[in-house]
Amino acid sequence: MDGAGVVGQARKGVERSPGLTYQEILDMDTRPVPDVLREQVVPDLGTAPVPISRYTDPAFFREEISKIWMRVWQNACREEDIPNPGDFQIYDVVGKSLLIVRQKDGSIKAFANSCLHRGRKLATSGGCKEKFRCMYHGWTWNNDGSFYENPMPWDFPQAPPETLSLPEAKVGTWGGFVFVNFDPDAPSLESVLDPLPRHFERWRLEDCVKTLHVAKVIPANWKAVSEAFMESHHSITTHPQILPYLADENSQYDILSDHITRHISASGVPSPFVDASKITPDDIIEAMFGTSGRTDAGPNAGAMKVPNNTTARAFAADVFRQTLSAEDGHDYSDKSDAEMLDPILYNVFPNMSFWAGFAPNLIYRWRPVGLSHEHTLMEVMRLRRAPKNGPRPPPVPMHFLSDSESWRDAPEMGGLSDIFEQDMANLPYVQEGMNASLSGVLHFGRYSEMRIRQHHVMLERYMSRD
Ligand code: FES
Numbered sequence: 001m002d003g004a005g006v007v008g009q010a011r012k013g014v015e016r017s018p019g020l021t022y023q024e025i026l027d028m029d030t031r032p033v034p035d036v037l038r039e040q041v042v043p044d045l046g047t048a049p050v051p052i053s054r055y056t057d058p059a060f061f062r063e064e065i066s067k068i069w070m071r072v073w074q075n076a077c078r079e080e081d082i083p084n085p086g087d088f089q090i091y092d093v094v095g096k097s098l099l100i101v102r103q104k105d106g107s108i109k110a111f112a113n114s115c116l117h118r119g120r121k122l123a124t125s126g127g128c129k130e131k132f133r134c135m136y137h138g139w140t141w142n143n144d145g146s147f148y149e150n151p152m153p154w155d156f157p158q159a160p161p162e163t164l165s166l167p168e169a170k171v172g173t174w175g176g177f178v179f180v181n182f183d184p185d186a187p188s189l190e191s192v193l194d195p196l197p198r199h200f201e202r203w204r205l206e207d208c209v210k211t212l213h214v215a216k217v218i219p220a221n222w223k224a225v226s227e228a229f230m231e232s233h234h235s236i237t238t239h240p241q242i243l244p245y246l247a248d249e250n251s252q253y254d255i256l257s258d259h260i261t262r263h264i265s266a267s268g269v270p271s272p273f274v275d276a277s278k279i280t281p282d283d284i285i286e287a288m289f290g291t292s293g294r295t296d297a298g299p300n301a302g303a304m305k306v307p308n309n310t311t312a313r314a315f316a317a318d319v320f321r322q323t324l325s326a327e328d329g330h331d332y333s334d335k336s337d338a339e340m341l342d343p344i345l346y347n348v349f350p351n352m353s354f355w356a357g358f359a360p361n362l363i364y365r366w367r368p369v370g371l372s373h374e375h376t377l378m379e380v381m382r383l384r385r386a387p388k389n390g391p392r393p394p395p396v397p398m399h400f401l402s403d404s405e406s407w408r409d410a411p412e413m414g415g416l417s418d419i420f421e422q423d424m425a426n427l428p429y430v431q432e433g434m435n436a437s438l439s440g441v442l443h444f445g446r447y448s449e450m451r452i453r454q455h456h457v458m459l460e461r462y463m464s465r466d
Contacts, residue, residue: 019250019272031336049441055221061373111166175205210395212382220431225376230451243271245288259349261451267341268313281306329388
């Protein structure tokens with residue numbers, strides 16, 4: 001990582017919210033807190049304005065395709081989406097398309113979803129196949145990518161079968177996710193993800209099942225959409241209903257490596273934006289369980305009263321421990337309040353976000369739609385621990401919302417749909433406002449928007465390569 005990172009303490013000179021720090025809130029946790037939540041990495045990335053053209057210029061986007069999207073590791077699907085030999089999913093990005101296929105030996109390969117005859121896509125939806133037969137003239141490939149058949153081989157002397165294996169992209173796995181990279185010379189997935197695997201050793205996303213997957217096209221640049229999820233302080237105007245229970249302004253932000261950033265907001269604690277003296281512990285609980293959306297079926301918040309000898313945060317953590325344990329059979333009694341409650345968001349450059357902890361974890365993925373610099377496919381997934389006893393349930397399929405539908409048309413999202421509707425309501429106007437800008441630049445907060453700054457540090461680095 002460039003710059004002077006400081007581990008273990010905030011760098012002097014980088015101003016922080018006057019509210020309690022996240023570390024001070026952790027000091028009051030009712031359980032031991034894992035070391036990874038005690039790490040702080042706060043480089044001073046400066047305050048330079050950022051050109052708006054990065055979001056609005058089609059030529060800049062065309063350059064991003066070759067310099068970023070063709071070179072970065074990307075989350076293509078979950079391993080559980082393709083459990084058996086021949087199972088495959090399609091991953092489309094910036095006009096490219098890959099077939100992500102489970103092999104007989106359990107490994108996973110990614111093949112170009114493009115016929116080597118005259119280019120037709122070999123598949124347009126996922127499924128299970130022994131062979132991929134092109135629907136145009138019948139050229140056929142085995143599901144290991146080797147060529148199987150050309151109905152008219154006599155007419156193609158220039159293309160003997162041994163030269164017709166499907167081109168492949170690199171594949172890696174972590175946490176139950178399948179990653180792909182179009183660049184044969186890309187650094188290893190492990191080197192890019194570091195230190196994510198170490199941080200997630202306790203939370204083991206590979207032991208989870210996808211219980212929610214909702215997607216919608218958002219009319220805004222992919223960076224504008226992803227950056228809406230890299231800071232917490234937008235709740236003051238975008239999500240006023242969560243101010244009673246989310247310590248937003250005083251969130252902790254970390255730049256853990258070139259590609260990995262993190263922010264953590266304490267839950268069960270009021271925002272510094274509101275007058276805490278006017279909020280009771282019961283107010284916190286009622287606001288929290290009605291809107292957080294992290295459980296599939298939240299308890300009846302209105303019926304809960306916080307005992308005098310505890311805090312709303314400790315009480316809420318206990319509710320989560322008991323609720324989740326009753327649902328999945330796991331024992332959460334020794335898990336910290338932070339791991340039961342807090343939004344702990346790790347991002348992997350350029351387009352993935354993984355929530356940490358033991359409560360159902362949200363996963364975000366953002367990618368441009370086709371070759372449009374002003375449209376982004378926003379996907380929200382939720383992972384839950386697989387039940388301790390009984391069979392592992394299958395993952396849910398993606399629920400694609402049409403342009404005329406809102407996030408509230410996905411009832412499986414519960415209280416989360418209101419929050420996403422609020423987030424997404426901003427974004428078309430963010431894009432329109434950036435297009436309308438006369439200043440030509442954006443300003444990022446030095447600390448609270450440090451992750452967005454790092455996003456642009458990496459953007460600049462990739463874009464400056466030949
Ligand atoms: Fe595929 Fe002709 S384009 S067989």
